[in-house]
Amino acid sequence: MNAIFADVPLFPERASTTAYQVDALFFFLCAVCGGMAVLVAALLLYFSFKYRRRGEDDRTPRITGNHRLEWFWTIAPLFVFVVMFVWGAKIYTSVSEPPPDAMEIFVIGKQWMWKFQYPGGERAIENLYVPVDQPIKLTLASEDVIHDFFVPAFRTKIDVIPGRYVQIWFRPTKVGEYHLFCSQYCGTNHSQMIGKVFVVERDDFRKYLDGRKATxxxxxxxxxxxxxxxxxxxxxxxxxxxxxxxxxxxxxxxxxxxxxxxxxxxxxxxxxxxxxxxxxxxxxxxxxxxxxxxxxxxxxxxxxxxxxxxxxxxxxxxxxxxxxxxxxxxxxxxxxxxxxxxxxxxxxxxxxxxx
Ligand SMILES: [Cu+2]
Known part of the structure; x- marks a missing residue:
């Protein structure tokens, strides 16, 4: 049992600049929601003790309202939600606008595989090689149904919809081997629509491309x-x-x-x-x-x-x-x-x- 849990990390690795941004927002959301849940539960217990019925003739006082309190709990959450929205929108727009020096790789989703095409004409299936510290812009298309390109370690995830191009970019920060999934159920062998993203040093990347021999x-x-x-x-x-x-x-x-x-x-x-x-x-x-x-x-x-x-x-x-x-x-x-x-x-x- 322990061995299973040791293999399943609570959090995927962070291996791109996006991963840090997404996690920071995620922790903020958890802190706000967790904090509120604890606060509500604590007040519930406290009030149920403080205002408990003390005797047969104990009557509830007539409360007509408190405008200041109403304003406070309307405005305060509004501010918190606006912060969440602006923060999330900033990350969303930043991952959809690639920097000008990004390297473009085309990705095609197909039942049930991922195909990659480099600008030099090199092709690959299932395994995507990218150089470390280089912004990578992906232009994705689907040959058949809706797929979803998901690299948990990069926090990069986008639906690949037939009939149009979608784009996303990331900058890998750590050399390594990372899981690639399709995360939209896309048919019988959906679970086998997996691959690896290999983040390698620039020289190794050049050698990799040289070895692909594009026509x-x-x-x-x-x-x-x-x-x-x-x-x-x-x-x-x-x-x-x-x-x-x-x-x-x-x-x-x-x-x-x-x-x-x-x-x-x-x-x-x-x-x-x-x-x-x-x-x-x-x-x-x-x-x-x-x-x-x-x-x-x-x-x-x-x-x-x-x-x-x-x-x-x-x-x-x-x-x-x-x-x-x-x-x-x-x-x-x-x-x-x-x-x-x-x-x-x-x-x-x-x-x-x-x-
Ligand atoms: Cu799929």
């Missing part, structure tokens, strides 16, 4: 798909193209057919591949077919990496139809875009939409 970076793999799906027949650098060029699109504002403006973030790009008629860019026809069923979540991640990597003048021309070797540098388009001829309808950030 080209994520963006390069995306380029292969771009040509395979023949995206460049419409999204081409040719002047008579039937769809907007994609360079300079990622994370900028886009004006749609209905006049509305949206940010071309990962979610928008994904939706535009799977559900292209939903948000058509102003000035273009809704002629793009859906790639639902053709491009899976992994493909979309690669396509997104490719689109994000496109620099001005790098949109391939329509004639490009065979995939060059992966290690070859990506070539600029064969036909040059004339200035003002095919201006992308995207506005770079910070210009308030004014051209």
């Amino acid at each position: 080209g970076s994520l963006a390069d793999q995306g380029w292969q798909l771009f040509l395979k799906f023949q995206c460049n027949t419409c999204h081409s650098s040719n002047a008579e193209a039937r769809a907007p060029v994609l360079e300079g699109l990622a994370n900028n504002m886009v004006t749609l057919n209905n006049g509305k403006k949206v940010r071309a973030d990962d979610g928008y790009l994904r939706e535009s591949i799977l559900n292209p008629e939903e948000k058509v860019v102003q000035g273009w026809q809704p002629i793009m077919p859906t790639y639902k069923g053709q491009a899976n979540e992994e493909d979309i991640i690669k396509l997104l990496a490719y689109i994000k990597s496109l620099k001005p003048g790098q949109t391939p021309s329509r004639n490009e139809n065979s995939s060059p070797p992966l290690d070859a540098p990506r070539v600029p388009p064969k036909e040059k875009i004339e200035p003002g001829d095919r201006k992308p309808p995207y506005q770079p950030e910070g210009q308030n939409g004014k051209p």
Whole structure:
């Protein structure tokens, strides 16, 4: 019996900066709730003794109320709850806003495994390696049902919902091996949807990636798909193209057919591949077919990496139809875009939409 309890720690290890923040709030909540419970129980006992019935003719006095007391126990808890709310909201927003130097790793949940994709194109299943003291931004998607990515030692937990991207980040602080769980019941083998997060020194991390031997970076793999799906027949650098060029699109504002403006973030790009008629860019026809069923979540991640990597003048021309070797540098388009001829309808950030 004792051996079992020795193996089950009361608290999981703290191995990320988030863990300390979450635990501090948790202890505060416990202290407030525990303190109140003790106070209520103590007063209950004290009052039941102090105001006990002392004789046959003992009558309860008529009490008409006490405004000061009413104000006090309305306002005081309000302050305590506001502190809880602000504290919790601060942690919540801080884990959803990754620092700019964060390394992005894509995570795909699938019945019943976790798949990881590094920016260099390396892939892994079940075991996630990350360098210590490096902020890691996870972009997560699900291939099927709702999963939940949970690393107790990091206090990192987020629902992975099919049909959209979710994001979370953490900074591991301690080298070690930590449990990874799916914590939403997701079918028969849900309990086997487990893995490990290995936090390693930077050099070891580099060696790990070198050992994975990627077939080209994520963006390069995306380029292969771009040509395979023949995206460049419409999204081409040719002047008579039937769809907007994609360079300079990622994370900028886009004006749609209905006049509305949206940010071309990962979610928008994904939706535009799977559900292209939903948000058509102003000035273009809704002629793009859906790639639902053709491009899976992994493909979309690669396509997104490719689109994000496109620099001005790098949109391939329509004639490009065979995939060059992966290690070859990506070539600029064969036909040059004339200035003002095919201006992308995207506005770079910070210009308030004014051209
Ligand atoms: Cu799951």
